[in-house]
Amino acid sequence: MSKVPVMEIFGPTIQGEGMVIGQKTMFVRTAGCDYSCAWCDSAFTWDGSGKDLIKQMQAEEIWDELVRLGGNGFSFVTLSGGNPALLKNLSFLVDLLKEKGIKIGLETQGSRWQDWFVDIDELTISPKPPSSKMNTDFDILDSIMQRLRDANRSNHMSLKVVVFSDEDYEYAKKVHLRYPDVPFFLQVGNDDNKTIDNAQLVQQLLTKYEWLIDKTMLDHEFKNVKVLPQLHTYIWGNKRGV
Numbered sequence: 001m002s003k004v005p006v007m008e009i010f011g012p013t014i015q016g017e018g019m020v021i022g023q024k025t026m027f028v029r030t031a032g033c034d035y036s037c038a039w040c041d042s043a044f045t046w047d048g049s050g051k052d053l054i055k056q057m058q059a060e061e062i063w064d065e066l067v068r069l070g071g072n073g074f075s076f077v078t079l080s081g082g083n084p085a086l087l088k089n090l091s092f093l094v095d096l097l098k099e100k101g102i103k104i105g106l107e108t109q110g111s112r113w114q115d116w117f118v119d120i121d122e123l124t125i126s127p128k129p130p131s132s133k134m135n136t137d138f139d140i141l142d143s144i145m146q147r148l149r150d151a152n153r154s155n156h157m158s159l160k161v162v163v164f165s166d167e168d169y170e171y172a173k174k175v176h177l178r179y180p181d182v183p184f185f186l187q188v189g190n191d192d193n194k195t196i197d198n199a200q201l202v203q204q205l206l207t208k209y210e211w212l213i214d215k216t217m218l219d220h221e222f223k224n225v226k227v228l229p230q231l232h233t234y235i236w237g238n239k240r241g242v
């Protein structure tokens with residue numbers, strides 16, 4: 001059937017990350033991931049802790065929920081997870097959103113390809129650095145980047161690497177230099193993704209943001225790059241569904 005496992009639908013909120021940071025958007029978060037990043041801030045999508053929240057939904061049901069939450073006050077929907085790229089059937093939702101005139105964003109890590117990627121307006125590929133404990137399959141990543149280029153999607157995609165350490169930073173640079181023409185974003189890692197002490201979290205994140213900016217500004221090999229915070233964490237901390 002044409003259903004997909006949905007973990008949560010929320011919004012309107014702002015896109016807190018990457019190429020369309022600040023964009024008013026709704027979110028559809030799918031369940032399941034082929035990775036298990038050490039610092040995943042959405043581990044409930046894959047570690048079993050959120051399994052009772054998973055709903056198998058048709059595209060029309062997802063649309064109804066988006067409209068129930070957002071009324072006619074939204075024009076952008078971001079698909080995230082988990083890894084939405086595990087789900088061939090998301091093509092039905094992508095088609096429906098296009099039909100409704102809604103712009104679509106996607107967050108994925110670059111481990112899987114889906115044909116519906118070419119219909120995404122703002123596609124973020126976020127390969128994972130060493131601190132995640134995941135290994136990047138660069139053959140797969142190369143083929144995804146090539147397919148997107150071949151489909152003339154270069155203006156609709158970007159790379160985003162989350163950085164927690166010097167080693168992560170070097171990995172990020174390697175990714176950037178491998179695909180130098182693709183818009184590239186560095187993002188501050190949140191290594192305290194359980195705390196409810198927002199004041200302390202923000203202090204910590206600001207310090208790390210300054211560290212990442214300082215490092216990048218002194219680096220002559222990293223030229224055309226944007227250094228961003230994970231904006232929503234500076235506003236809502238680790239709260240879910242925002």
Ligand SMILES: C[S@@+](CC[C@H](N)C(=O)[O-])C[C@H]1O[C@@H](n2cnc3c(N)ncnc32)[C@H](O)[C@@H]1O
Nearest residue numbers: 039040041042081082083107108109126189190
């Ligand atoms: C939860 S993931 C879901 C989409 C997809 N699985 C991916 O990783 O790109 C969405 C984004 O959040 C980032 N992220 C996850 N945990 C984070 C953390 N603790 N600090 C900063 N960014 C994080 C990921 O790197 C990714 O760019």
Ligand SMILES: Nc1nc2[nH]cc(C(=O)O)c2c(=O)[nH]1
Nearest residue numbers: 014015016017080107232242
């Ligand atoms: N506001 C907000 N922006 C986000 N950008 C990427 C998110 C994600 O979890 O994929 C996310 C999220 O969960 N909330």
Ligand code: SF4
Nearest residue numbers: 033035036037040082
């Ligand atoms: S790839 Fe994304 S959702 Fe999957 S574990 Fe890593 S950060 Fe979490």
Ligand SMILES: [Mg+2]
Nearest residue numbers: 041042080232
């Ligand atoms: Mg998130």
